[in-house]
Amino acid sequence: MDYTVTLSDGEEKALLTDMVSIQDWLDNAIHNKARQCIDNIVEQVSDKQPKKIPEPEKLEILRKAKVESAIERQARSDRELKAGMG
Secondary structure: OOOOOOOOHHHHHHHOOOOOOHHHHHHHHHHHHHHHHHHHHHHHHOOOOHHHOOHHHHHHHHHHOOOOOHHHHHHHHHHHHHHHHO
16 A cells, blocks of 8 residues: 655755655654554454564454454544433
């Protein structure tokens, strides 16, 4: 899956004072966040320690896991809040 980020010239200039490659920084940030989320799901749905199992096993656990997306969780929370007000 590909995502696109658009920066102004000023934003790019500012970021390049702090990093060598904006693309490398973005790639690292998103892959690290994904790794953290995968590890959290593995901990929630299994009795395994994510740091002690190989990546393919983590991905298999993730594939089988029934998890709620952030959008689904927010919608459920909104419904519960409305139900509590009525």
